[in-house]
Amino acid sequence: MSEKDKFLGEFEQMTMLALLHLENEAYGAAIRQLLAEQVNRNVAIGALYSTLERLERKGMVESRLGEATAQRGGRAKRYFKVTAQGHSALKRARQAMDTLWQGLSIRHSLFQKV
Template identity: 50%
Template sequence: MAARTYLGEFELMILLAVIRLGDEAYGVPISRELLETTDRDVALGSVYAALDRLQQKELVTSNLGDPTPARGGRAKRYFRATAKGVAEAKMTKKALTSLWRGIPQMEGERA
């Protein structure tokens, strides 16, 4: 049996942002997506460090776009979730959903 890749909360959030953004997944939009959807303001350095870890785990791939004058001739690095990354996100959702089902309703909340 192959070893399972486990994701931390932040890596999972980054992976989900990459999936949500599709072809526009690069540093700034990923950071903005996290702020807008989770109210979590993250530094770009943290985003790129997590993307590097996800790439090492083969959960995302990256490629360089064309250089643009607006970026001083630098190219953007775009990220895309791999099939393995999408499968990992789905397995994580399933595992977390199962765990939540086992928690009794909390006062004033629905589990």
């Protein structure tokens, strides 16, 4: 894995956190809706799958095909799950952000030291 692949972008982190929230029900439509409702990120399904594919290539998530339902025109769902490597990357990203946020607060749209 290259150095660049160890880091997660903002949308990658949001997507992985959505997978963790949805647990065993993390598939395209559900993830898209959760992101739209919880963080107001109304993304195209293609953008979401593009991110999930990239995360899968990095080894951060894995996918499996699930059941087909009538609501989906008889098409199967693809379920996604965060891997152990993904968990570590998320943890690392959070620690990095926490470290950088320490001693800062936002007041009147300005970043100030506390």
